[in-house]
Amino acid sequence: MRAGEELPVLEVPVTRTLIVAGAIASRDYQDVHHDAELAKAKGSPDIFMNILTTNGLVGRYITDHFGPTANLRKVAIRLGAPNYPGDTMVLSGTVEKVDTGPEGDTATVKVIGANGIGRHVTGTVTVTLPAGGAA
Amino acid sequence: MNAVRDIAYEELKAFEGRAAAEAGLGKDPVNAPMIRHWCEAMGDTNPAYAGADPVAPPTMLQAWTMGGLSGHQGRSEAYDDLFALLDGAGYTAVVATDCEQEYVRELRPGDEITFDAVIESVSERKTTKLGAGHFVTTRMDVRAGGEPAGTHRFRILKYAPVRRTPKGERPRPVINRDNAGFWEGVAAHRLLIQRCDGCGGLRFPWLPGCNACGSPEWDTVEASGEGTVFSYVVMHHPPFPAFDPPYAVGLVELAEGVRIVSNIIGVPHDKVRIGMPVRLVFQRVAEEWELPLFRALGDGAGGEV
Incomplete structure (x- = not known):
């Protein structure tokens, strides 16, 4: 792990099932995340992914790469273009800096999730790898 | 555009610093089934989140505080009043724009979740692609068994949706005595x-x-x-x-x-x-x-x- 390292991309097919399952798993029952008719009545072309699911996917992207010993310290995300059903979100990440401390190496990773209409998410994740840990 | 009333900014600003949730209690303690449902939805196969002694994915932090279908507990009057004010002025739609979480302690099955939240800021009226509205930022402190577990800063946009159809009014004819x-x-x-x-x-x-x-x-x-x-x-x-x-x-x-x-x-x-x-x-x-x-x-x- 070093500054400038690029993480392999993760393609996430944005299915209706993922949007609804993510909303319910995060206990978010806002209608715009599961009811297309009500979403349209609110001016959205379809249901769209909730921010908690995006947050979960960003966290998963980082721990998929750094392994099960990686400790997420901070996940900060900003949403842009919504994730609508049928789209694909491509997550990419770049290690911005690495600080070595008593707990291990702590990396700051910039993450971007792009979909067919733009940038769905931009974010920064801080993750610590215990000394002697994987990756 | 829908009929939208301007709200004096001082009226909104007065909500800053007020409690958004007080002594909130997670409806369920941290538990393995909810962790598993989350991991299934996210496609997350991290072994740390499975097995006999799982930790919860840190990004679930907010999920433990959610009211679900039966509604929120511990949500403050100030938060409800702020939403009523914005709804009443025509800013009826809501979209989450930012989520910043810091994790200070792992969460494991059995942990009882409590939380307090404060309205950090309410923005002036902003024009966005979705429509004009106000950003509301709240900060939540989440505890597990009384110890700090993490913080969750959340920003939403309360906005008046731009009507998509019709896209615009056709220019009207000028009708006078000659035509x-x-x-x-x-x-x-x-x-x-x-x-x-x-x-x-x-x-x-x-x-x-x-x-x-x-x-x-x-x-x-x-x-x-x-x-x-x-x-x-x-x-x-x-x-x-x-x-x-x-x-x-x-x-x-x-x-x-x-x-x-x-x-x-x-x-x-x-x-x-x-x-x-x-x-x-x-x-x-x-x-x-x-x-x-x-x-x-x-x-x-x-x-x-």
Whole structure:
């Protein structure tokens, strides 16, 4: 792990099932995340992914790469273009800096999730790898 | 745009620093089934989140505080009042824009979740692609078994949705004493042409006097509705919210001999041709008014009504 390292991309097919399952798993029952008719009545072309699911996917992207010993310290995300059903979100990440401390190496990773209409998410994740840990 | 009332910013600013949730209690303690459901939804196969002694994915932090279908517990009056104020002013829609979480302690099954939240800031009115609105930022401190577990800063936009359809209002005709009879005819589905009392000449568009003999006296004849495309242009630019370019604008020569500018419909814009026969139709373009348009006859393959 070093500054400038690029993480392999993760393609996430944005299915209706993922949007609804993510909303319910995060206990978010806002209608715009599961009811297309009500979403349209609110001016959205379809249901769209909730921010908690995006947050979960960003966290998963980082721990998929750094392994099960990686400790997420901070996940900060900003949403842009919504994730609508049928789209694909491509997550990419770049290690911005690495600080070595008593707990291990702590990396700051910039993450971007792009979909067919733009940038769905931009974010920064801080993750610590215990000394002697994987990756 | 929906009817939206401006809220004095001081009225919104007064909510900053007030509690958004007080002594909130997670509806369920951290538990393995909810962790598993989350991991299934996210496609997360991290072994740390599974097995006999799982930790919860840190990004679940907020999920443990969610009210679910039965609603939130511990949400403060101030938060409800702020939402009521924004809803009442027309900012009825909500979208989450930012989520910043810091994790200070792992969460494991059995941990009881409690939380407090404060309204950190309410923005001034901002114009966004979704519509105008106010950003509301809250910060939540989450505890597990009374110990700090993490913080969760959340920003939402409360906005007045921009109505998508219709995209814009068609420009309205200017109706005055010189052309009021023409628009009365349109309302009655009659396309009226002026006829000069002096020389008998037909004229269109409507004018207060004859451009041939100067007579101010006239009556009208009703057009049969038959015509041909005398000339046309296809509009690509500039775009205007009420229109969807490209579209054909025709100069139609009526069977009576006068010409009228209107849209050619029922045929793709690139299939309009000079000499093409067309027939008058009246089409409602706004709730309270209609326009005379011309539908291509014969090989017009379009599907518009």
